Amino acid sequence: MNTQTETLHETLTTPVAGRYDIIVAGSGPAGFAAAITAGRMGARTLLLEQTHAVGGIATSGLMSHWTGATQGPLYNEILERESQPGPEEKYSGRHIINPDKLKLVMLEMLQEAGVDLLLYTFVAAPVMEGNRVVGVITENKNGRQAWRAASVIDATGDGDLAARAGAPYRKGREPDGGMQPVTIMFKVAGVDYSRAVFPGSFETNFEIPGGRIQDLGHAHLPHPAGHVLLYPSSLPGVVTVNMTNQTGIDGTLAEDLTRAELACRRQIEQIVPFLRDKIPGYEKCFLISTASLMGVRETRHFIGDYTLTAEDIVEARVFDDWIATRCSFNFDIHNVTGAGLDKDGVQHKFRSKGNYTIPYRCLLPQGIEGLLLAGRSISGTHKAHSSFRVMPICVNIGQGAATAAVTALRDGVGLREVDIAKVQHALGEQGVTVG
Ligand SMILES: Cc1cc2nc3c(=O)[nH]c(=O)nc-3n(C[C@H](O)[C@H](O)[C@H](O)COP(=O)(O)OP(=O)(O)OC[C@H]3O[C@@H](n4cnc5c(N)ncnc54)[C@H](O)[C@@H]3O)c2cc1C
Incomplete structure (x- = not known):
């Protein structure tokens, strides 16, 4: 443009x-x-x-x-x-x-x-x-x-x-001015909470049928998506999904935000089938809502x-x-260039004096x-x-x-x-x- x-x-x-x-x-x-x-x-x-x-x-x-x-x-x-x-x-x-x-x-x-x-x-x-x-x-x-x-x-x-x-x-x-990726959050319904798993951080990488959950995400989701972050909601069977991921976006530019909308929405089309195929409890899940505001981190x-x-x-x-x-x-x-935690990020190993x-x-x-x-x-x-x-x-x-x-x-x-x-x-x- x-x-x-x-x-x-x-x-x-x-x-x-x-x-x-x-x-x-x-x-x-x-x-x-x-x-x-x-x-x-x-x-x-x-x-x-x-x-x-x-x-x-x-x-x-x-x-x-x-x-x-x-x-x-x-x-x-x-x-x-x-x-x-x-x-x-x-x-x-x-x-x-x-x-x-x-x-x-x-x-x-x-x-x-x-x-x-x-x-x-x-x-x-x-x-x-x-x-x-x-x-x-x-x-x-x-x-x-x-x-x-x-x-x-x-x-x-x-x-x-x-x-x-x-x-x-x-x-x-x-x-180098690299900025954290942007995300369109979305929700799925139809999740069986009695069996569902909720990996809440990049470093939560436990075994499920088929392999370790983050490894499965990296293997099957379209780059730069790849991590699996799933959060319980206050509504029955509804889960909030923090898994779309677009790098190289400057959130102060309308053309970048527009590009990110298309990219993240295309990712959702692939993330929902991934959840249904690979993640316990999500076999019957379906998309119910997406964020109306692009999630710009930085x-x-x-x-x-x-x-x-x-x-x-x-x-x-x-x-x-x-x-x-x-x-x-x-x-x-x-990760400024892909999925997961950036090399400079610290989650589980974070320690401070208070x-x-x-x-x-x-x-x-x-x-x-x-x-x-x-x-x-x-x-x-x-x-x-x-x-x-x-x-x-x-x-x-x-x-x-x-x-x-x-x-x-x-x-x-x-x-x-x-x-x-x-x-x-x-x-x-x-x-x-x-x-
Ligand atoms: C995808 C994603 C996931 C996150 N996950 C979490 C989480 O799980 N927990 C957590 O605590 N934090 C989380 N964060 C961080 C947190 O949400 C944001 O950093 C925080 O909301 C920033 O607050 P803010 O008030 O500075 O800005 P924002 O929440 O971005 O609010 C800015 C407001 O200003 C409005 N605005 C912008 N420009 C204009 C303008 N020119 N004129 C009028 N209005 C304008 C916007 O519409 C918006 O309402 C997440 C962030 C993202 C993007």
Whole structure:
């Protein structure tokens, strides 16, 4: 596709549709948490989301479960609100997600917090005054609109706003820019839970009739698919499948995302027969749903005032300017060139000195004012990102980001000047603790 043939110079007059204390772009785990927190702290808050639903990968991405041992009051509240007795709970100690239930739970929580929400609204660009973000431009059925805000939180996953604002970033891993593969999650029904197996990690490679389960996947599935990841759901006979796998995709390019849709959907056509033929309990399974949002694991890593490293995570560092605490997960790097775990990933052998914290400086994109990053795009190395990208940690980051933004607003100072002790005090009042 040739996208470089012509440049159109246009002058647009854009109406200012509203003014807010805090605008949050993107409503995944990080953006949802940020908007809820800002609303609960009494800030006039607008949450903008391009899809039909809040939740991001947790909901529209058809996610299986909240991963890791991270703790946090808002995260725990989400778990409690969405929890439901399910026949399959006994098969898994995981925090299973029912995406359709979670969509409504999140909408109701936002409404209770007094957050204004616009779905079906793409955040196209920041409004800039010099190097300061003072609002955003949206495109939706209403047309093109501008919104002003004291602070903007970019929780788009890819950092769309920060990139447009001119914040510096790298894509993917440090030596060559390689990014983790993308996945369309899907669900099958008709699984016999009395016999079904649920390999939950790349390193879970047990014997089934015909061979070891991951070896069978590598032998029979179309490259770059190949691993077998199957998760119990909260619905009878329904299993969530994390097995499509497309490498070489840049999730910030529409043409790559389009290519990945076709590739992953073709893989599903081969994965379902594989499950029926090879995996005990799946003999009568059939496809019932696929994610409406491409599962993009990794794109831009912004350069913040601090860059979180793998060592910070292993050493369980408690930073003086922590804004997210009790974070816990391994280095879940999916193979950048094929199936399974990447050579730099560590799952079962992961060891650390405890839970880690995330410093506020990772949320401050260098050279830009008025804007905070929240979620998987914060400043971290490729390896550190493979840990903090998981949803519970993104919730904690979003909560910390909004608490800092509202504290700055109350004190009439810029985001870089905020009194971090006050931010941490406010987080403490919300039940956030270190340790
Ligand atoms: C396939 C896959 C499997 C995973 N498995 C797990 C798992 O089992 N457990 C776990 O805890 N984590 C898992 N993760 C990681 C986790 O889901 C993500 O890293 C996490 O959701 C990131 O949260 P976020 O809020 O930063 O971004 P996202 O969840 O990506 O949310 C971003 C939101 O912003 C919206 N958006 C983007 N751009 C714009 C724009 N310009 N304008 C308006 N809206 C916009 C999107 O529609 C989306 O709703 C998985 C990720 C993937 C891709």
